[in-house]
Amino acid sequence: MKISIDHKSAVPLHIQAENLLRELIREPEYQAGKLLPNEVDLAKKLAISRTTLRQAINKLVYEELLVRKKRLGTKVAHAKMSSKSMNWLSFTQEMEARSIPIKNYELHISWVFPEDHIANFFDIKTDKKILKMERLRGNAEEAFVYFISYFHPRIGLTGEEDFKKPLYEMLESEHSVVADLSKEEISAKAADKFIAGKLEIDPGSPVLIRKRFVYDQGERPMEYNLGYYKAESFVYTVESRRSS
Incomplete structure (x- = not known):
């Protein structure tokens, strides 16, 4: 040109x-x-x-x-990824619905003692280890979200599962646990050194935080999830209808 x-x-x-x-x-x-x-x-x-x-x-x-x-x-600028609150889908399914291929940049599985607020959510004691999953995900060009998930020991996860599959499909097919309800909290904060390093942004840059509490069909807590999204690459939209 x-x-x-x-x-x-x-x-x-x-x-x-x-x-x-x-x-x-x-x-x-x-x-x-x-x-x-x-x-x-x-x-x-x-x-x-x-x-x-x-x-x-x-x-x-x-x-x-x-x-x-x-x-x-x-x-x-990359086109911003979008997530709607009415979509009860895993992240992979959300992106597939928008024809956006997803790449896993990092995947870490560990067993940890839950902090008090996580133990309270699961209604368990802090002296029993639970499975923690950390994933750095994005499209082919960049990583734009870092997820941290904790799972209730009732599910029976071993850590040997294929966590590259859509999460809730895997939990249903392999452990007969159906994710039915999600309660979410959205906030924004400045990225600390750890999150900034994962998302390759400057410390102090804005990140969108989506805290997701997931329940099974019996409304029993099954997953505590934190998602840290690069603000320049993601927008979260809320769709609501006025009641008559």
Whole structure:
């Protein structure tokens, strides 16, 4: 693609620069995650000031078409993943419904003594270990969510199960446990060093936290789940209908 603007045109330079950037970010190489040219170099190539170029870039950042990475540069923003509260599905099923292939970047299984708030939710004592599962997940381009799940010992998990399968399908087929009810809490916080490292963001960057309490058909607690979502890659929507 030819990178140039017409200085003799009546169209303002920042508008021309904006239109050029819109064309540029449609190129496959930039859609694939390549950083845009350095601002200094690009402004020099276009023979415009950095202020004029930055005005164009800021417009696209505002529209969430571009994203600035501190100390890295500017690149095309990934389309935000979406989750609706009415969808009682596992994360894998949520993403499959949107034709988004999911990649597991990390999967860790361990046995831990539950903290007080988890033991209280399960109505168990803190002296008995329960299964803890941690998964770093995302699409083919990046990891955008870190999950931590704890499971009630009543389920009978051994840790040898194939946790790469859709979770609730696996629990039903292998342990005859049916996830029937989900109660959720949504909040936002600044990422600590651990979560920032997992999601490859700066400590203090915003993350969306979805706390999910899962119950079986007898309304018995079966899973305590925490999901830490990269804010720039995920949006959580709520759908509700006014009662008559």
